[in-house]
Amino acid sequence: MSLRQMEYFVTVVEADSFTRAAELLHVTQPALSHQIKALERHVGGPLLERLPRGVRLTPMGRAFLPHAEVAVRSAAQADRAARAAAGAQEGELHVAAVHAVAAGLLPRVVARWRRERPGMELVLHEYGRDEELDDAMERGVADLAVGHGGAGAAARTVLGEEEVVVVLPPGDRLAGGPVRLADLAGRDWIRCAMEPVVEGRPFIDLACARAGFTPRTAVRTEHTSTAVAMAAAGAGIAAVPSYAVPEAVPTTPLTPPWRRPLHTWSRTPFTGPAAALLPYLTAALP
Amino acid sequence: MSLRQMEYFVTVVEADSFTRAAELLHVTQPALSHQIKALERHVGGPLLERLPRGVRLTPMGRAFLPHAEVAVRSAAQADRAARAAAGAQEGELHVAAVHAVAAGLLPRVVARWRRERPGMELVLHEYGRDEELDDAMERGVADLAVGHGGAGAAARTVLGEEEVVVVLPPGDRLAGGPVRLADLAGRDWIRCAMEPVVEGRPFIDLACARAGFTPRTAVRTEHTSTAVAMAAAGAGIAAVPSYAVPEAVPTTPLTPPWRRPLHTWSRTPFTGPAAALLPYLTAALP
DNA sequence: CCGTCCCATAAACATTCTGCATGGACAGGG
DNA sequence: CCCTGTCCATGCAGAATGTTTATGGGACGG
Numbered sequence: 001m002s003l004r005q006m007e008y009f010v011t012v013v014e015a016d017s018f019t020r021a022a023e024l025l026h027v028t029q030p031a032l033s034h035q036i037k038a039l040e041r042h043v044g045g046p047l048l049e050r051l052p053r054g055v056r057l058t059p060m061g062r063a064f065l066p067h068a069e070v071a072v073r074s075a076a077q078a079d080r081a082a083r084a085a086a087g088a089q090e091g092e093l094h095v096a097a098v099h100a101v102a103a104g105l106l107p108r109v110v111a112r113w114r115r116e117r118p119g120m121e122l123v124l125h126e127y128g129r130d131e132e133l134d135d136a137m138e139r140g141v142a143d144l145a146v147g148h149g150g151a152g153a154a155a156r157t158v159l160g161e162e163e164v165v166v167v168l169p170p171g172d173r174l175a176g177g178p179v180r181l182a183d184l185a186g187r188d189w190i191r192c193a194m195e196p197v198v199e200g201r202p203f204i205d206l207a208c209a210r211a212g213f214t215p216r217t218a219v220r221t222e223h224t225s226t227a228v229a230m231a232a233a234g235a236g237i238a239a240v241p242s243y244a245v246p247e248a249v250p251t252t253p254l255t256p257p258w259r260r261p262l263h264t265w266s267r268t269p270f271t272g273p274a275a276a277l278l279p280y281l282t283a284a285l286p
Numbered sequence: 287m288s289l290r291q292m293e294y295f296v297t298v299v300e301a302d303s304f305t306r307a308a309e310l311l312h313v314t315q316p317a318l319s320h321q322i323k324a325l326e327r328h329v330g331g332p333l334l335e336r337l338p339r340g341v342r343l344t345p346m347g348r349a350f351l352p353h354a355e356v357a358v359r360s361a362a363q364a365d366r367a368a369r370a371a372a373g374a375q376e377g378e379l380h381v382a383a384v385h386a387v388a389a390g391l392l393p394r395v396v397a398r399w400r401r402e403r404p405g406m407e408l409v410l411h412e413y414g415r416d417e418e419l420d421d422a423m424e425r426g427v428a429d430l431a432v433g434h435g436g437a438g439a440a441a442r443t444v445l446g447e448e449e450v451v452v453v454l455p456p457g458d459r460l461a462g463g464p465v466r467l468a469d470l471a472g473r474d475w476i477r478c479a480m481e482p483v484v485e486g487r488p489f490i491d492l493a494c495a496r497a498g499f500t501p502r503t504a505v506r507t508e509h510t511s512t513a514v515a516m517a518a519a520g521a522g523i524a525a526v527p528s529y530a531v532p533e534a535v536p537t538t539p540l541t542p543p544w545r546r547p548l549h550t551w552s553r554t555p556f557t558g559p560a561a562a563l564l565p566y567l568t569a570a571l572p
Numbered sequence: 573c574c575g576t577c578c579c580a581t582a583a584a585c586a587t588t589c590t591g592c593a594t595g596g597a598c599a600g601g602g
Numbered sequence: 603c604c605c606t607g608t609c610c611a612t613g614c615a616g617a618a619t620g621t622t623t624a625t626g627g628g629a630c631g632g
Contacts, residue, residue, distance in 0.1 A: 001365060003289035003357070004589090018610060031590050033611060038588095043368040050610065052598055063371035066554045067364030070426065071289070071357045078353030079287060082329040085349035138440070138553070140356065152438040154424070267424070268352045290620090304579060317621050319580060324619095336579065338629050574632090581626075588619070595612075602605080 003075055005039040006068040008032050016054040073140035084272030089119050093273040096125040096142035098133055100224035104243035109280045120273055144274045150265030157264060160285035162241040164258040165251040167231035178255035185213035188236035191220045192227045289361055291325040292354040294318055302340040359426035370558030375405050379559040382411040382428035384419055386510035390529035395566045406559055430560045436551030446571035448527040450544040451537040453517035464541035471499035474522035477506045478513045
């Protein structure tokens with residue numbers, strides 16, 4: 001059983017097609033067919049069903065896939081880590097984050113990094129929710145993650161604190177000045193799927209419960225940026241990290257201020273470019 | 287870069303010798319030399335220094351090793367998972383646990399398993415402390431772990447509760463009847479390296495502090511069984527899980543009883559033999 | 573200074589992988 | 603109903619890769 005066979009298998013599953021996977025892998029389709037067959041012979045049974053349209057995992061394939069994914073990703077990480085340790089100024093650094101962080105915080109980081117280290121390419125992996133990010137990191141998709149998870153990671157440090165601010169409808173009477181959470185009782189809330197879960201309850205539920213009310217949910221969005229856009233359009237109010245809000249949209253701070261730590265973590269100790277990125281990240285936090 | 291090259295590399299590091307690694311891998315030494323060299327050529331620099339006696343990791347090697355290990359172990363797990371899913375009654379199931387659990391709890395489990403499923407071989411991986419077990423599981427050494435860690439694992443269930451009992455010197459006046467922790471103030475304690483850390487302090491420190499005293503440490507042992515043997519020999523008292531104590535050694539329960547949950551976990555959902563082992567484990571807990 | 577241990581190198585041989593050409597199964601359209 | 607396009611499997615030759623056997627060189631210890 002070879003790494004290549006596993007890589008081929010993972011790609012076929014992702015592409016849902018032998019032919020497309022062969023293109024992605026830059027090999028001919030017969031070569032790929034052959035390797036998958038060899039892999040199936042090795043493990044002693046079929047890993048996927050060939051359907052007229054696409055493929056389907058067999059129970060064996062389902063059992064095999066997650067481990068194979070880890071193996072393939074880890075091999076790629078090993079490669080990058082070694083090259084980076086050689087002091088290579090060229091290569092790739094894979095960074096994983098939830099969409100809000102990637103869109104709100106990383107642009108400045110990426111800009112500076114690219115300016116000061118051309119040649120070292122940053123590859124971003126974006127996820128909708130903190131849980132997906134955590135899962136992906138455990139599967140080894142990236143060298144480094146930025147976000148609110150990473151509990152139990154081998155290496156993890158606090159980058160700084162993000163401040164949660166409120167986006168109010170345009171012209172709202174409370175706009176500008178600091179507001180107490182309790183002042184926002186009775187409003188329509190725009191909720192976000194990526195809200196972290198604390199003590200078994202979504203973040204905002206918990207905070208509002210402590211402020212003495214239950215938030216009424218108007219909309220649930222997938223991405224934080226969507227929530228901001230909705231709030232800016234007057235659909236309700238949203239409580240989001242300050243970096244998720246574009247310059248043009250006015251925000252309202254909370255009193256007392258609501259902060260939470262932002263972490264970076266990795267499956268192995270920070271080395272090479274991953275370590276070099278840390279100060280860039282810290283500097284990007286207000 | 288191939289899986290084999292990474293496997294060879296990991297083995298050389300473990301064996302601290304090309305020649306011994308070649309024997310372990312059942313290949314000749316030149317074949318191994320050749321592959322390591324090819325791997326080093328691939329990543330663009332040396333991964334290890336060849337010393338007159340043994341090898342030493344270069345910084346590149348140090349960066350490469352942990353990822354390579356994950357890749358190699360995950361590939362092996364993928365293999366086993368697929369074979370198991372095929373309904374194979376033969377194969378291997380790798381189980382990881384701390385020594386005390388392996389020695390105290392698993393023998394009965396293994397005995398029954400072997401009786402009812404000959405052909406499916408159990409491979410045990412033993413660790414001195416819960417932290418080492420957690421680390422090893424993240425590196426993918428086993429299909430299943432039994433112990434007190436596993437926070438953040440993809441699959442994790444409670445097997446039951448273990449009871450912590452006290453081993454007193456032979457003929458101690460408190461022997462037999464339930465004792466309160468506070469009654470044990472002023473005794474010499476035999477401490478164990480595998481004591482879990484709760485709230486940043488060793489388990490026993492915390493419990494004794496709550497009972498109003500600071501335990502005086504007589505000895506620190508590596509393994510729980512050593513601690514039990516010492517206590518049984520009259521070197522002091524030890525508080526250990528009941529399953530860690532041999533039949534012949536009398537134990538004294540605590541009042542109120544001191545229990546803690548015992549978990550099993552895995553990096554992926556329980557399937558095949560791993561799932562089949564769960565009831566065996568549950569049944570083994572009193 | 574010589575023997576031993578350990579790893580590197582060279583060349584022959586064996587294995588494995590790939591690409592090309594081709595064939596069979598299936599679904600949709602005329 | 604047949605034709606055609608899509609998709610995956612198979613057979614075979616050439617290329618690439620891995621392994622073995624044989625040999626060489628450097629470090630250490632007596």
